[in-house]
Amino acid sequence: MLSCKETSHLISQAQDRELGIVERMQLELHLAMCKGCSNLRKQMDFMRSVIRRHSAADDDTHSDH
Amino acid sequence: MTSPAPDTLKVTPEALAAIRTDMLRFATMQLRDSHLAEDLVQDTMITALSKAAQFGGRSSVKTWVFAILRNNVIDAIKQRSRTVNAGDYIAEGESMDSAFDTLFKANEHWTPAARPTDWGDPEDALREQQFWKVFDACLNRLPENTARVFMMREILELDSAEICDTLSISMSNCHVILHRARNGLRRCLESNWFSEGSPAC
Structure with missing residues (x-):
């Protein structure tokens, strides 16, 4: 069973690389049982969408490169 | 004469002037140097005008110009990062890591x-002007080198391999730095914006 600390690293890395199947299973298992870490994942998803929206040229630079 | 809208179909000085503020904000955020940002935006505008004939109208002028700006920003970051070494990231990371450690009990679960906490519906925050001020302030509070890696990933949308390559850091180091940045930003938002959010059960 992953600790919350290890889980926070995996949640972050999931935004940067493809996790292995074992990592994914461990992560999902932990998230299913831990409200704090599942909130953490939502927070990190939120930050990503906010910062991309914030920095993009309004509505249309995202896909175009 | 009609006044030019921000998204005209031609690359004209007026069209560029209309998006200049947005370009400056974008470049300043990445570089944390308003003079360098000014220079880059100026160069980008000159390049855009000189290549105006190449603009095919498949995207908006703004999108097209921002692609040029983005490349200029990446080049500037590459030049700057030559003087940054692995020790600089470690130095910045120490205090962030010890702050992070205090969030956990001895068994590495959250205190x-x-x-x-649950931040609720993100759209609610985005509708409030004040949120963006807090968000910018929190971004600016991240230490410089840590923030640069984070911006390269999230704003320039480079993948971690490109970032490692550009900054000459290892992939695992890159992941550690990104985690640090995300956690720093998250904690800052949590205490300055979401502090009265519903408690986690």
């Missing part, structure tokens, strides 16, 4: 006070 009750530090457990991440």
Whole structure:
């Protein structure tokens, strides 16, 4: 069973690389049982969408490169 | 004469002037140097005008110009990062890591006070002007080198391999730095914006 600390690293890395199947299973298992870490994942998803929206040229630079 | 809208179909000085503020904000955020940002935006505008004939109208002028700006920003970051070495990241990371460690009990699970809360519907925050001020302030509070890696990933949308390559850091180091940045930003938002959010159960 992953600790919350290890889980926070995996949640972050999931935004940067493809996790292995074992990592994914461990992560999902932990998230299913831990409200704090599942909130953490939502927070990190939120930050990503906010910062991309914030920095993009309004509505249309995202896909175009 | 009609006044030019921001998204005209031609690359004209007026069209560029209309998006200049947005370009400056974008470049300043990445570079944390308003003079360098000014220079880059100026160069980008000159390049855009000189290549105006190449603009095919498949995207908006703004999108097209921002692609040029983005490349200029990446080049500037590459030049700057030559003087940054692995030790600089470690130095910045130490205090962030010890702050992070205090969020956990001895068994590495969250302390009750530090457990991440439910931020509710993100759209609610985005509708409030004040949120963006807090968000910018929190971004600016990240240490410089850590923030640069984070911006390269999230704003320039480079993948971690490109970032490692550009900055000459290892992939695992890159992941550690990104985690640090995300956690720093998250904690800052949590205490300055979401502090009265519903407690986690």
